[in-house]
Each structure stands twice: as C-alpha cells, then as structure tokens.
Amino acid sequence: MPDRPGALMLFAAGFGTRMGALTAHRPKPLIEVAGRALIDHALLQAEPLALRRIVVNLHYLPDQIRAHLAGRADIRFAAEPDEILETGGGLRAALPLLGPGPVFTLNTDAVWAGQNPLAQLLSAWDPARMDALLLLLPAPQAKGFAGTGDFVLDGEGRIARAKGAPGLAYLGAQILRTDRLAEIPDRVFSLNRLWDMAIAEGRAFGHVHQGGWCDVGHPGGIAMAEALLANDDV
Numbered sequence: 001m002p003d004r005p006g007a008l009m010l011f012a013a014g015f016g017t018r019m020g021a022l023t024a025h026r027p028k029p030l031i032e033v034a035g036r037a038l039i040d041h042a043l044l045q046a047e048p049l050a051l052r053r054i055v056v057n058l059h060y061l062p063d064q065i066r067a068h069l070a071g072r073a074d075i076r077f078a079a080e081p082d083e084i085l086e087t088g089g090g091l092r093a094a095l096p097l098l099g100p101g102p103v104f105t106l107n108t109d110a111v112w113a114g115q116n117p118l119a120q121l122l123s124a125w126d127p128a129r130m131d132a133l134l135l136l137l138p139a140p141q142a143k144g145f146a147g148t149g150d151f152v153l154d155g156e157g158r159i160a161r162a163k164g165a166p167g168l169a170y171l172g173a174q175i176l177r178t179d180r181l182a183e184i185p186d187r188v189f190s191l192n193r194l195w196d197m198a199i200a201e202g203r204a205f206g207h208v209h210q211g212g213w214c215d216v217g218h219p220g221g222i223a224m225a226e227a228l229l230a231n232d233d234v
Contacts, residue, residue: 002101003127005175006052008118009091009098009105010042013059013084016109018218027061029108030068033216033225037068042108045118045173051104055097057090059083088189092181102127105191107172111225113232114211117173124207131177131203132195134159136168137213143224144215145169151206159206160199168206171213 016028023031029039039056046054051074058065059080069075078094085093091105102125104118117135125133136159139149149167151159162168176194184193198204212232214225 005102005104005122005125007098007101007103008046008049008051008054009094009103010039010054010056010108011087011090011105011172012039012065012108013057013080013090014109015060015084016217020219022219023060025061027065028217030064031216031222033111033222034229038111038216039065039068039108041111042106045106045112045116046104048116049104049118049122053098055094057085057094083188085188087191088181088184088193089187091176091178091191092184095178095181098178102175102177105174105176109215109217110172111214111216111229112209112211113213113228114209117171117209117211117213120207120210121173121175124205125175126205129203130175130205131180131198131201133175133205133207134195135171135173135209136206137171137209139167139169142169142171142213142215143228144217144221153206153208157205157207158199158202159195159204168208171209 012029016023019028030037054075055078057078076097078097121133121135139145149162150170152162152167195204212228214228215221216225
C-alpha cells in the first residue's frame with residue numbers, strides 16, 4: 001500500500017444552511033468569492049501536486065456541481081443520494097474511487113492565503129509515525145472561526161483535544177490513512193471518530209499553516225474572505 005497520498009477527497013455534499021437564502025437554489029461550493037466558486041478555490045490548492053485523482057462527494061443539488069465541473073477528466077463523483085453520510089461515512093463510501101493508501105481531504109467552504117495547504121501537509125507527512133496530519137492555525141488567526149480552538153500540540157507535534165483551552169483551529173485540510181474506517185460500524189459518522197482512534201495511539205499530528213485562512217460557511221464570511229485574498233495579492 002502506498003505511503004504517499006495521491007488522491008484528494010473534496011467534501012461538497014452539505015446543505016449550507018448557514019448561508020440562508022444564498023443556498024436556497026445553489027449548493028454552497030458554487031458560491032463565488034472574488035469571482036471564483038468556492039470549489040474552484042479548493043481545486044486550485046490541488047493543482048501543484050499532480051494528484052492521480054480527485055473525488056467530490058455530492059448530495060444537495062448535485063447536478064449543478066456536476067455541470068460546473070464537466071470536462072474535468074481527473075474528477076470523479078461519489079453520490080450520496082439517500083442521506084448525507086457526514087465526513088467519515090462519505091470518505092469511506094468514496095474509497096473505491098480514491099484508491100488505496102492515505103488521502104488528502106479538503107473542505108470546500110474556505111479560502112486560503114500564504115503557502116499552499118496541501119503542499120505543506122505533504123512536506124510534513126511522516127507515514128512511519130502518522131495516521132493523521134491535520135492543518136491547524138491559532139484560533140484568533142482563523143478568520144470566521146468561532147471558539148477557542150479544536151486542538152493543542154505537544155512538543156513533538158501530536159494533537160490532543162483542546163477541551164475548552166486556548167488552542168488551534170482545524171482548517172479542513174488533512175492527510176489521513178483510511179484503512180481503519182472499516183472498523184467503524186455506523187453508516188453515517190464524522191471523521192472525529194477516526195481522529196480519536198489515532199489520538200489514543202499517539203499517531204495524530206498537527207501542522208501549523210503558514211498563511212491565512214477564512215471560513216466561508218456563513219454570508220459574512222464572503223467579505224472577510226475577499227479581504228484576505230486581496231491582502232494576499234499585495
């Protein structure tokens with residue numbers, strides 16, 4: 001089984017309810033920030049890595065996303081027609097399309113500035129020690145993030161749950177081994193389940209993003225994201 005991630009899972013199935021009227025008739029990944037759909041911002045991060053395949057999961061208004069990405073031979077679609085399987089169930093359902101070995105996963109409701117997030121993860125990935133490598137940023141620096149942080153890091157870069165203490169925000173980008181997904185009996189579940197297994201075994205790590213990030217999960221995030229990108233272009 002390969003140790004270098006060669007495939008990317010893009011999570012694009014959600015209803016985007018926090019966007020209100022903006023997602024009444026279009027899926028959140030097609031909302032534009034600085035003249036570009038959110039899913040295209042995500043795909044830009046993958047371009048320098050020459051990945052063998054990209055998989056996009058679909059549920060809400062899937063035909064619009066299929067049409068938007070028509071002609072991309074490197075993209076496959078993992079449909080979730082009956083129910084949204086959440087991140088864990090969705091990733092497991094997409095494994096036949098992703099292939100063996102660790103994979104990148106990336107949320108499609110954020111924009112990035114600074115160094116390429118996936119390239120940073122790849123440079124820090126150590127398959128001998130890691131089952132999961134999450135990209136993080138100190139919570140006060142993560143624009144649009146609500147809360148004090150998801151994780152803390154120890155001196156060797158391992159993550160633990162922040163449990164209310166000041167910490168780092170998870171930015172929706174990671175490298176993850178997928179073989180243990182088979183151990184989870186539920187059909188619908190979050191990748192938090194897999195992270196907790198890796199944390200318990202000391203094989204979950206974090207890498208601090210060298211740059212900026214903005215959540216675009218609510219309407220106010222659009223202006224914040226456009227300001228972040230404008231400053232990054234200076």
